[in-house]
Amino acid sequence: MKPKIFIDGEHGTTGLQIRTLLADRRDLDIISVPTERRKEKAARAEYLNAADIAILCLPDDAARESVSLIENGTTRVIDASTAHRVAEGWDYGFAEIDKDQPAKIASAKRVANPGCWPQGPIATLRPLVAAGLLPADYPVTVNGITGYSGGGRTMIEDYEAKGESASEFLPYGLTLQHKHVPEIKVYAGLSRHPIMQPAVGNFAQGMVTVVPLQLGSLDYVPTGAQLHAAIADHFAAIKGGVVEVAPYEQLERVPDIDPEHYNGTNRMRVHVFANDDRAQALLIAVYDNLGKGASGAAVQNLNLMLGGGR
Incomplete structure (x- = not known):
């Protein structure tokens, strides 16, 4: 049956x-x-x-x-x-x-x-906290942009009615109480609430999340290669998973980092970029807010x- x-x-x-x-x-x-x-x-x-x-x-x-x-x-x-x-x-x-x-x-x-927003930050932060490369009390900030379908029927109708005049970049969650923050805190393994600054773009679906890291204040400062290795090892251990990790490269821009790149799929691609001299890094995830999200x-x-x- x-x-x-x-x-x-x-x-x-x-x-x-x-x-x-x-x-x-x-x-x-x-x-x-x-x-x-x-x-x-x-x-x-x-x-x-x-x-x-x-x-x-x-x-x-x-x-x-x-x-x-x-x-x-x-x-x-x-x-x-x-x-x-x-x-x-x-x-x-x-x-x-x-x-x-x-x-x-x-x-x-x-x-x-x-939720759609938490998955990118969780995918990039959880392996680093678990590996001891980021402390649980690290002051995390999450930025990014999602398609207007993430706002449900009302936002979809509003954006489609406005057409090309709709905002290309509309920040929201400005009370710093976004409903996804507790989810990120719990499943990324954090002990303090992250700051989340989401935005909506004038496209139907897809998203990019970005977690910037200022590493210089840590007792042990990991390199970009170490961050990437921890994330890559995490996902390599999960058989049949739909999250892939991009190669660790020093690049100014990457065409795949497009919020609509994985539309229509449930896949996610994670990127790590770093400047070791400045002890700074970026953790980026690309996925479909209606697919994997x-x-x-x-x-x-x-x-x-x-x-x-x-």
């Missing part, structure tokens, strides 16, 4: 992307609430409890409600909201954060799909939970 998959919130940005990615899957039975019953709480409860795996593509409060509606002991959950990303009892759905993480996701009852990650986790590959 095919596993039953229910996407709660299938008409939102992430839900639609997941439906598209699963459209040709003949090994799955995608179940949906009939259109006329979409707003019925009882209907959602019925389908949540009928599913083998429910994927929640909802605002935080609605995601918490959906979990509370599951009354059986069999429905497994992938939550794409922020609601459970640092909650007890939930496994984090970034398969490449640790060599044991794919197995944890595969056996998990509850998986918190990662949302829907693609959800499908990756679904595949792991069903006992398959990535």
Whole structure:
């Protein structure tokens, strides 16, 4: 019998992307609430409890409600909201954060799909903290740019209505309380909250994250080659992972560092650049905010939970 998959919130940005990615899957039975019953709480409860795996593509409060509606002991959950990303009892759905993480996701009852913004910083910082090259209390700053699809339906409609007059670079999160900050702190292994300065660009999807490092104040100052080696070793130990590490090179610019370069995939590419004379470095990640950052990650986790590959 095919596993039953229910996407709660299938008409939102992430839900639609997941439906598209699963459209040709003949090994799955995608179940949906009939259109006329979409707003019925009882209907959602019925389908949540009928599913083998429910994927929640909802605002935080609605995601918490959906979990509370599951009354059986069999429905497994992938939550794409922020609601459970640092909650007890939930496994984090970034398969490449640790060599044991794919197995944890595969056996998990509850998986918190990662946010788009945290994955780049976590991918670059976690290996360095684990290797002792960065202290946990290092004052991290995260910069970057994402496509406007990351803001959901309202932002998509606003940007597309403005066309070429839409802002090319729109900083946000200026209260320094971005919802992804706790996630970065926990899974990068940090003991203090990073400063996060995100921006939206006038393109639909894709993103680049940048973590600048001032290393001169550290008791032991690692070289760029050491930073790169620690990150490369981390991802080399994860079989079947979708994160690749670019060669360590001294370059002024790299064409691949384009926010749209990996659009339509769930892949990520990590770069390390450094000036050892100045004890400075840049950690850069390129990926699709709707691919590795949302829907693609959800499908990756679904595949792991069903006992398959990535």
